[in-house]
Amino acid sequence: MPSGFVIRKNQYYDSVFLMSVNKHLSDEKGIQQTAVLMGSDGNKKLLAEIGFENAQISSAQANDLVVAVVADTDSIVKDVLGKLDSFLQGAGEGVAVSDIRTLQEGLLTKPNANLAVISVPGEYAAREAQGALEKGLHVFLFSDNVSLDDELKLKKYAHEKGLLVMGPDCGTSIIHGVGIGFANSVRRGSIGVVGPSGTGLQEFTVQIHNAGQGISHALGTGSHDLSDKIEGLTTFSALETLEEDPQTKVIALICKPPGSKTLKKLVERFKTSTKPVVACFLGIDKTLEGEGKIFQRTETIDEAVKCTIHALNPEENLSRNDFSKDKKLITQEKLGRAPQQKYLRGIFAGGTFCYQSQQILKAAGISIYSNAPLEKKLQLNHPSHSQENTIVDMGDDYFMQGRPHPMINGLERKKRILQESEDLEMSVLLLDFILGYNSSMDPVGEVLDAILEAKEQARGRDGYLSVVASMCGTEDDLQDVRIQTQMLKDAGVIVFNSNAQATYFCRELLL
Amino acid sequence: MNEHETSQEKIKQLLNTPIVAVNIGVKSFADSLEKQNAEVVHINWRPPAGGDQKMMDILKDLL
Numbered sequence: 237m238p239s240g241f242v243i244r245k246n247q248y249y250d251s252v253f254l255m256s257v258n259k260h261l262s263d264e265k266g267i268q269q270t271a272v273l274m275g276s277d278g279n280k281k282l283l284a285e286i287g288f289e290n291a292q293i294s295s296a297q298a299n300d301l302v303v304a305v306v307a308d309t310d311s312i313v314k315d316v317l318g319k320l321d322s323f324l325q326g327a328g329e330g331v332a333v334s335d336i337r338t339l340q341e342g343l344l345t346k347p348n349a350n351l352a353v354i355s356v357p358g359e360y361a362a363r364e365a366q367g368a369l370e371k372g373l374h375v376f377l378f379s380d381n382v383s384l385d386d387e388l389k390l391k392k393y394a395h396e397k398g399l400l401v402m403g404p405d406c407g408t409s410i411i412h413g414v415g416i417g418f419a420n421s422v423r424r425g426s427i428g429v430v431g432p433s434g435t436g437l438q439e440f441t442v443q444i445h446n447a448g449q450g451i452s453h454a455l456g457t458g459s460h461d462l463s464d465k466i467e468g469l470t471t472f473s474a475l476e477t478l479e480e481d482p483q484t485k486v487i488a489l490i491c492k493p494p495g496s497k498t499l500k501k502l503v504e505r506f507k508t509s510t511k512p513v514v515a516c517f518l519g520i521d522k523t524l525e526g527e528g529k530i531f532q533r534t535e536t537i538d539e540a541v542k543c544t545i546h547a548l549n550p551e552e553n554l555s556r557n558d559f560s561k562d563k564k565l566i567t568q569e570k571l572g573r574a575p576q577q578k579y580l581r582g583i584f585a586g587g588t589f590c591y592q593s594q595q596i597l598k599a600a601g602i603s604i605y606s607n608a609p610l611e612k613k614l615q616l617n618h619p620s621h622s623q624e625n626t627i628v629d630m631g632d633d634y635f636m637q638g639r640p641h642p643m644i645n646g647l648e649r650k651k652r653i654l655q656e657s658e659d660l661e662m663s664v665l666l667l668d669f670i671l672g673y674n675s676s677m678d679p680v681g682e683v684l685d686a687i688l689e690a691k692e693q694a695r696g697r698d699g700y701l702s703v704v705a706s707m708c709g710t711e712d713d714l715q716d717v718r719i720q721t722q723m724l725k726d727a728g729v730i731v732f733n734s735n736a737q738a739t740y741f742c743r744e745l746l747l
Numbered sequence: 748m749n750e751h752e753t754s755q756e757k758i759k760q761l762l763n764t765p766i767v768a769v770n771i772g773v774k775s776f777a778d779s780l781e782k783q784n785a786e787v788v789h790i791n792w793r794p795p796a797g798g799d800q801k802m803m804d805i806l807k808d809l810l
Contacts, residue, residue, distance in 0.1 A: 248793040250773045276794075298794040334791040342769045346788045350761055353780070355772030356792055363795070364771055373769065374761050378776070398757040414766045414785045417776065453762055477758045673779040714782075 237268060240313040241288055241304035242320060248274060248299040249324075250355070255640040256327040259647070261305065264316050269306040273638055274298055276357060282638050298357070339367055353416060354403075355379055361404060362386035369394050369401070376416050377403025377458065384465045387458070391469040400473055403458040407434020410441060410454040417456070418643060420672035421712035425450020427544055428484035430474040432457045435586035436490040436518075436537060438670060438708055443541040443734060445710045449548065452483040462502075464495030472505065479511055486547045488514045488540055492591060499524075506531040512547040516540035518592050519610070521599070536592060538736040560732065560740035569730070569745055574699030577663035580604075580742055581656045582627030583649055585642035585679075589668045589706070589735040590629040596739045597625070602746055607632050622656060625746070627666070643675045646682030653683055657690035657701075664702045664745050665690060668735055669724075671709030671717060680720045687727050702745055703729040706738040 249257075258272040269286060273279040275296025283293055288304045296302050303320055307313045336342050343349055352368035354361060358381025365375045369390065377390075382404035394401045402409050402416075409416045413424045418434050422445035429444075429451065431437050437454050444451055455478070457470040471489070478484045487509070494502060494517075503524055506513045513531040516539070517524075527533045532547065534540040545552055559565060580597075584590045587608065594604045604610075607619035608629045616623060619634045630642040630649050642649045649667075656662055665687070669679045676682060687703055694701035705724055709717040724731050732738040767786040770777035777789040796805075 250792075252773045252775050274794075334789045336788060336790050337793070339769060339771065339790060342771075342788045342790050346767050346769060346786060348786075349767045349769045349788070350764065351766055351768045353768050353770045353772075353776050353787075355770075355776055357794075360794060364792075368769070368771075372757075374758070378772070395754070398754040400758045400761065411762060411766055414780065414783050416766075416768075416780070473755070473758060476755055477762060480755065480759060481762055673782070674775055 237306050238308070238310040238313050239287070239304065239306040240317055241293065241302060242317050243275070243292060243296050244301040244303075246299055247301040249301065251357070252640070252644065253327060255645065257323050259645065260323045260326055261303070261316060264312070266308040266312040267305060267316060268308065271302070271304045271638055273302050274357075275300040275302050276359070279638065339364075339371060343371060349373060351376060351411075351416075353378070358382055358404075362390060365390050365401065365404075366393070369397060369399055372397070372399070374400045375402065376409055376456070377401060377406055378417055379403070380405035380459075384460060384463070387460060388466055388469075391461075391466060395469055395473065400455075400477075401458070401470055402456045405459040406456040408437045408454065409456040410437075410451055412453070413451075415673045418670070418672055418674050419454070420445070420708070420710050421714075422710055423450035424452065426452055426483060426485035426548060427488065428452045428478035428481060428486070429454045429488040429490060430457060430471055430478065431455075431490035432459045432461050432471075433490065433492070433588040435670060435708070436516075436588040438672060439537045439586075439588070439735060440488065440490050440516075440541060442708050442710055443538065444544070446733060447541060447545055449545055452481060453478065462491055462494035462498050464497045468494065468498045468502065471502070475505060475509070479509060484511065486512045486514065486544050488516065488544045490516045490537060490540060491518070492588075493517060493519045503531075514540050514543045514547060518588070519595055536596065536736045538734050558737065560737045561744060565730070566741075566744045569700075569702045572700030573663055574660070574694075574697060576660050577694070577699050577701075579622075579659075579661045580625045580627070580664045580666060580746055581622055581659070581662050582666040582742075583652050583656065584627060584629055584666075584668050585631060585646075585649065586668050586670055586708075586735070587629050587631050590627050592735055593627055593666065593739040593742075596736060597743055597746075600743045600747065602743065607634060620655075622659065628652065643670050643679070645676060646679055650683045650686040653686035653690055657686070657693045660697060660699075662694075662701065664704060664742050666738060666742050667703070667705040667729075668738075669705060669707050669709070669720065671707075671713040671715040671720065673714070675715070677715055678720075679715070680723045684723060684727060687724075687729060691728060703727070704732070704738050704742050704745075705729050706732050706735040708735070
């Protein structure tokens with residue numbers, strides 16, 4: 237198939253910008269495949285995998301732009317590459333280019349800076365974070381692919397200097413009501429929360445907001461902080477700070493199972509807490525020492541929300557419009573299925589949701605295959621192909637090679653939904669939608685056609701497909717949560733306000 | 748004030764003073780902070796040493 241590429245020396249752009257350019261390119265008529273990348277070693281490998289390998293590309297450096305296209309005809313290739321400047325300008329429309337190139341220069345502009353938000357490629361991230369700490373800045377480190385050794389070094393250094401390192405691989409924090417990274421617009425209040433997972437913090441803070449309460453601070457720690465290698469260095473600093481923070485009345489922790497040594501240390505730490513602690517340990521179903529007296533343990537984020545609000549105000553009874561066990565609705569959804577339709581397919585943007593849904597279904601005796609499974613034996617043979625009941629984390633590295641995260645752009649999720657729609661055995665499709673800063677402005681719109689197509693295909697086979705979704709968002713988010721939800725409902729999707737509720741409903745559909 | 752109190756003092760300050768951020772990397776993170784009326788300066792970051800890994804290693808050894 238005709239193909240071509242262009243290399244622009246010393247033209248560096250960030251990954252989100254490049255993905256936006258990539259989307260414009262791939263929307264052009266006759267285009268089959270596109271890659272818009274910086275010439276780093278990892279990206280060059282990726283280009284080779286899709287058939288772009290030659291001396292010119294090999295010699296490209298990490299600050300050289302490489303644009304490669306495969307199209308139906310040579311003239312389309314030539315035309316699209318010729319229009320590259322207009323695509324670059326289109327994607328960057330209205331964006332003022334900063335002439336500040338270094339942290340040093342930045343600090344001349346903002347000498348009172350107190351936080352560095354770092355999202356450079358992983359291989360440079362530790363170096364930038366170290367530089368910021370040396371300047372006395374706290375760090376929000378979004379970048380991933382930082383080694384555990386580097387993470388430990390950074391966190392130890394920060395600890396010595398009394399600074400906080402949120403990350404690496406930190407998706408979300410809310411400080412002073414200001415969302416950093418992927419965060420929702422939530423009310424300020426008296427509940428402080430700490431956690432390694434971005435979507436876990438988003439789900440918790442959104443539900444607290446939707447229940448009429450508010451967040452003092454939400455502190456992301458990075459996904460590896462509770463490993464026994466890092467021993468929760470950031471988590472312990474965050475817990476201590478929230479304990480001393482006069483605005484915070486109750487503290488919540490949302491996490492997957494910590495390393496065993498770190499879990500023991502956490503439980504010991506809870507014993508001395510002067511404020512009530514609610515710990516949501518997704519994936520821990522055994523009673524822990526001191527639980528119920530010195531801290532409350534929950535197995536789902538929804539339960540953590542309930543317990544936290546109860547700890548804040550024992551009078552308040554959190555009533556939820558729970559229709560996950562609505563018998564009439566369940567019976568209605570099961571009607572019309574073809575005999576071969578028996579399996580669930582979850583196509584997720586949020587990694588923590590993928591984990592929590594598997595836990596809930598496992599507790600009901602339903603085994604779920606995944607690319608991020610609870611047990612090794614349930615690992616999918618290939619991430620791109622579902623087996624029996626499957627939940628896929630589309631934010632997994634495999635799907636992210638040179639592509640945007642599904643929270644930013646739903647294109648890959650859309651393709652996967654269409655792929656699943658051809659499977660005669662699918663009876664339930666479970667999806668998650670996450671609103672907030674830095675997320676797609678129209679996550680539902682991006683996959684809506686695929687949902688309708690999947691339902692239509694099932695009908696065409698004399699069957700019926702249930703589509704169930706969770707919506708993580710508040711009325712103050714930039715995306716209109718009511719419109720997003722209504723679009724789903726109009727398409728016949730059953731929408732819940734939480735991932736756990738949506739999963740409970742799916743459990744009923746499967747049993 | 749003991750050593751322990753000092754070590755938490757800067758983090759407490761972070762929670763008690765408005766965010767003033769230096770954004771290094773994805774521009775849209777700076778934009779979202781601006782939308783929330785937080786002070787932010789965006790650094791037009793590029794890979795050091797022109798992205799040449801060998802050169803970066805040499806510089807690292809020199810510094």
